[in-house]
Ligand code: XBP
């Protein structure tokens with residue numbers, strides 16, 4: 001039997017959001033008296049740690065900025081809340097578009113009754129704003145379950161968010177296909193027992209995806225019928 005649900009990652013998979021996250025972090029730092037600037041090269045390294053709060057803590061621990069030593073968990077949480085507001089303003093202003101083929105694959109799934117869900121490490125508010133500003137508010141109802149950073153104790157590459165979503169869907173991993181853009185995402189999905197379709201993004205295109213069920217440059221190269229054939233052949 002083929003998959004009954006598609007579980008989508010968000011950042012890098014639905015849209016190339018990471019550079020907007022990066023700019024939102026930098027604006028937050030500037031507005032809060034922190035002389036930190038995450039350029040693209042540094043941000044690529046920092047993406048090894050998923051979750052904005054975890055990423056800031058990792059930066060403080062590994063790069064020891066003088067202005068970071070005093071920051072407590074509540075300071076980082078407050079900075080992250082500001083960053084989330086800034087990011088949401090940027091996305092809501094309409095600067096984001098979906099990656100090629102995303103809207104079409106969602107539509108094909110809806111036409112044949114393949115269920116849709118989201119498993120991301122980003123904040124819930126960011127998912128709502130991205131979907132609303134790209135597909136319209138009605139599209140929020142297309143996703144039966146939206147699992148976000150708030151819902152998992154351990155973020156990707158831990159499997160927690162995928163296990164949380166599978167529990168909500170009441171489906172076994174063998175009945176679902178994950179769609180991811182990163183090695184951390186692939187590890188999380190695989191640790192939850194999910195076959196995974198990879199669409200590498202600008203920040204992840206040199207990562208190792210040899211364990212994926214399938215890799216395509218973007219989702220315009222993946223129609224639902226072919227995915228079902230590949231999935232069936234592997235199961
Ligand atoms: C995305 C992330 C997130 C974003 C920033 O990973 O790691 O942390 O970079 O969002 P995935 P927050 O694609 O696996 O969801 O600041 O809200 O964490």
Ligand code: MG
Pocket residue numbers: 009010011012013180181182185
């Ligand atoms: Mg991603």
